[in-house]
Structures are given as C-alpha cells and as structure tokens.
Amino acid sequence: MISTIKKYFPHLTEVQENQMEAMMRLYPEWNAKINVVSRKDIDNLEVNHLLHSLAIAKFIGFKSGSRVLDLGTGGGLPGLPLAAMFPEVHFHLIDRIGKKVMVAREIAEGAGLTNVSFQHGDIGECHEKFDFVVSRAVMSQPELVKLVRRNIAREGRNAVPNGLITLKGGDLNAELRTLASRSEVLDLTQYFSEPFFQTKKLIYTSI
Numbered sequence: 001m002i003s004t005i006k007k008y009f010p011h012l013t014e015v016q017e018n019q020m021e022a023m024m025r026l027y028p029e030w031n032a033k034i035n036v037v038s039r040k041d042i043d044n045l046e047v048n049h050l051l052h053s054l055a056i057a058k059f060i061g062f063k064s065g066s067r068v069l070d071l072g073t074g075g076g077l078p079g080l081p082l083a084a085m086f087p088e089v090h091f092h093l094i095d096r097i098g099k100k101v102m103v104a105r106e107i108a109e110g111a112g113l114t115n116v117s118f119q120h121g122d123i124g125e126c127h128e129k130f131d132f133v134v135s136r137a138v139m140s141q142p143e144l145v146k147l148v149r150r151n152i153a154r155e156g157r158n159a160v161p162n163g164l165i166t167l168k169g170g171d172l173n174a175e176l177r178t179l180a181s182r183s184e185v186l187d188l189t190q191y192f193s194e195p196f197f198q199t200k201k202l203i204y205t206s207i
Contacts, residue, residue: 004046008192009054009085015112019084022111023050027075030103036075047194053078055202056134056165057085058191063158064088069130069151071123072096072138076104078167082134083113094119094126129153136167140175141183141203152207163206169199182206 002020006012012020024045031042041048056078062068066089070079073093083091093116095101101120108116119126124147133148144164156162163182176183183205188197 002046002050004194005051005054008051009057015087016084019111019113020050020081023080023084023107026107026110030075030107034075034099034103036100036103037077044196048196049077050081051192051194052167052188052196052200053081053136054085055167055188055191055200056082059165059186059202059204060132060158060160062086062089062132066090066132066157067092067128067130067153069094069126069128069133069148071133071135071144071148073104074100074136076107078134078136079116080104080108080111080113083108083116084111087115089115091116092119092126092128092130093117094121094123096120096122123147123151126151131156131158131162132165133163134165137169138166141166141168141172141205142175142178145179145205145207149207160204161206163204166203168201168203172201172203176203179205 027045028042031037068091070093073079073095079091079093098120101118105118152162186202188200
C-alpha cells in the first residue's frame with residue numbers, strides 16, 4: 001500500500017508503516033467530506049503528497065527533542081508524515097482554516113500519532129519557539145522568513161542551523177534573490193525518480 005515510500009525509506013518500523021498506511025486510508029475518506037487535497041490528485045496521494053512531504057526527511061534527520069512548526073498545514077502536510085517518520089520530535093501544525101485543522105487532527109488520531117499538536121489561527125497567534133518551520137508552497141520565501149523569524153529558537157541542536165524548510169516548484173531565482181547568501185535549493189530528483197519530482201525543489205533558509 002505504501003510501496004513507493006518503502007522503496008525510499010526501507011527501514012521503517014512496523015508502527016511507522018501502519019501509520020503511513022492509515023494516512024493512505026484516512027485522507028481519501030476525509031477528502032470526500034472536506035477538500036484538503038485536490039480531488040483530481042487524491043489518487044496520487046502516496047507520491048504527490050506523502051512522499052513529497054518526506055523529502056524533508058531526506059534533507060535532515062531531526063534530532064530527538066527537536067520542535068518543528070508546520071505553517072499553513074492544510075490537512076496536515078507535510079507535518080503528519082514527518083511526525084510518523086520522527087516519533088521523538090514534536091510537530092505543531094497551524095492553519096487559518098478551522099475545518100482543515102480538524103481534518104488534520106482526526107487523521108493524526110486515526111493514525112495513532114501522539115507527537116503532534118494543532119492550532120487554528122494565524123502565525124501571529126503562535127508564541128512558541130521551534131528549531132525549524134516547514135511549509136509546502138504557502139507563500140514566498142522572503143514573506144515566510146519575515147513571519148516566522150520570531151518563532152525560531154536561537155539555540156540549535158541539529159546538524160543544520162535552525163531555519164525555514166519549504167517545498168516548492170518552478171523557477172525560484174527571483175524569489176530567493178534577497179536570501180541567496182543563506183539559502184540552499186535542492187532538486188528533489190536527487191532523492192526521488194518519479195516524474196512528479198522533475199520540477200520540485202526543497203529550499204532551506206537559515207534564520
């Protein structure tokens with residue numbers, strides 16, 4: 001059921017496999033009621049959404065005790081797949097749309113994820129500190145940096161300095177011009193061979 005994820009992450013525990021498989025069942029069920037994934041794309045859930053989210057796990061292995069904020073999580077992406085991948089890391093998922101937060105909460109509960117918390121609201125209402133902020137194409141990188149700077153903890157504990165990690169597509173040169181000296185852009189084709197990833201990128205900006 002999650003054969004493509006297992007191809008790239010062959011060392012998943014039985015618990016992690018069960019959690020990923022639960023997401024594969026739960027997302028289509030909830031999406032039929034509340035649209036959190038494009039209805040045209042729900043059949044591509046494993047590759048285009050779960051595996052795409054897990055690209056962050058190829059870039060960085062969050063250390064135990066790390067705290068990660070998923071900004072604009074929608075129905076829980078990339079936060080929930082990452083929470084399954086890193087059970088010793090806490091993920092805080094925030095979104096302005098209450099019904100999407102509700103779906104993310106229900107999927108997390110159904111998948112047995114206990115290292116997640118949820119917030120319905122704006123990033124300005126979140127006063128906690130995190131090692132990293134992650135996001136999937138919510139807004140431009142410079143805008144995100146301005147919004148999340150105050151939420152990034154000063155003290156780092158990971159191999160990569162604390163900062164912002166986003167998943168985007170297309171040409172990002174103009175968007176990243178002002179952040180070029182402290183940003184890294186990686187093509188996801190170096191991690192995954194599926195055609196979906198041909199134009200997809202991971203952007204890391206230290207803060």
